[in-house]
Amino acid sequence: MVSCARSRSAYIAAAFVAAASVLATPTFAACTQDRAIYTDRDDAYTLTFKRAPEDRPVMTSNEFSIEMNDSDLKLDGVVMWNEAAARPNGIVMFKCPSGDVTGEELKACTVWQGVIYALTEGADADLLPKADEPAAQALLLPNFSSAMSDFNFKLDKPIETFPWEVFRFKECVPEQ
DSSP: OHHHHHHHHHHHHHHHHHHHHHHHSOOGGGSBGGGEEEEETTSOEEEEEEOOOTTSOTTEEEEEEEEETTSSOEEEEEEEEETTTTEEEEEEESSOOSSSOOHHHHHHHEEEEEEOEEEOTTOOEEEOOOTTSBOOSEEEOTTHHHHHHHSOOOOSSOOOOOOOSEEEEEEEOOOO
16 A cells, blocks of 8 residues: 555656656747747857848748847848758858848858758757748757857957857747
């Protein structure tokens, strides 16, 4: 009898812990990619997606910004799907001129360019979801940190902290 009571108490405790862990888990699956907010491991940088304006080229599926927390540093990013290879190519830029820009002007303000991967709990790498698809748990921007450290931001105070290349889901921007 005592064994059965202990077993039931252990079962209830395990169920409570499991329920608490589910409630504490971010609800990335209920969030679309164009409303997802991510942070790096040290919570020094925040990556925020936003819906691409209607007048953008069809290949542009997502827009985002990366901000260094507690500073004015803000980088702009776009994701364009390459039709030939079907890959989400991200471009992160700093203070690019607006309007029609030349290839040289774009190259001068591009901090990083590469494929953005969605990471799953099982450590699988997949492609970044499109804007209206469920948000990824985590993102991998390969070589992003070293690209930032190599870029000349021309700031009064040099950047001392660079982001990790993995950004984890933090929260979802509420629908408006």
